[in-house]
Amino acid sequence: MNKNTAYSFLLSAVFVIFSVSAYNVAKVDYNDPQLLIDLIDVNQANAETATSATTPKKGKSVEKLVKQCKTCHTFKENKKNKTGPNLFAIYMKKIAENDTFKYSKSFKNANIVWNDENLDSFLKKPNKFIPKTKMAFNGMKKPEERQKVIDYLKNLK
Numbered sequence: 546m547n548k549n550t551a552y553s554f555l556l557s558a559v560f561v562i563f564s565v566s567a568y569n570v571a572k573v574d575y576n577d578p579q580l581l582i583d584l585i586d587v588n589q590a591n592a593e594t595a596t597s598a599t600t601p602k603k604g605k606s607v608e609k610l611v612k613q614c615k616t617c618h619t620f621k622e623n624k625k626n627k628t629g630p631n632l633f634a635i636y637m638k639k640i641a642e643n644d645t646f647k648y649s650k651s652f653k654n655a656n657i658v659w660n661d662e663n664l665d666s667f668l669k670k671p672n673k674f675i676p677k678t679k680m681a682f683n684g685m686k687k688p689e690e691r692q693k694v695i696d697y698l699k700n701l702k
């Protein structure tokens with residue numbers, strides 16, 4: 546092996562070592578497009594977590610929730626009863642007070658006031674709270690949806 550061959554051998558060895566280490570660095574290279582995509586994903590996930598922590602989930606609008614009641618109820622003052630009684634100013638009224646409506650026996654015998662708690666239990670499962678009620682409505686499972694409807698009823702005055 547002459548001097549020149551030895552020199553070029555050494556050079557190529559250095560080159561190989563250099564390339565291997567360069568390759569290893571490239572594995573975490575910030576120019577890697579996939580890495581950039583991953584970083585964006587992580588950022589978006591963080592941003593979503595941050596917003597959902599500060600802004601409450603919207604859910605169904607009160608209009609949509611109350612729409613299902615409107616099949617049987619009117620809400621404005623002096624409007625006619627439908628299958629169910631008019632519900633204007635129902636909040637804090639005694640149950641079955643509307644003498645233009647023919648309530649069920651169980652409604653007439655119940656002695657309650659439509660406060661938050663009773664409205665909540667009633668709207669959750671009408672025929673469980675007032676057994677044999679004429680109100681043929683399954684109820685609303687979600688507490689936040691019931692709360693929206695109760696707030697709506699409170700404002701009818």
Ligand code: HEC
Pocket residue numbers: 610611613614615616617618628629630632635639640641642643647648649650651652659668677678679680681682694
């Ligand atoms: C399928 C028809 C129907 C639907 C839908 C319905 N109701 Fe009723 N509701 C009735 C009837 C009938 C009564 C009277 C019950 C009785 O006499 O047993 C009643 C009674 C009530 C009362 C008590 C009224 C009073 O004078 O004491 C409230 C409050 C009420 N409903 C709220 C609602 C709300 C809020 C919704 C919508 C989430 C709703 N109802 C959906 C038929 C319905």
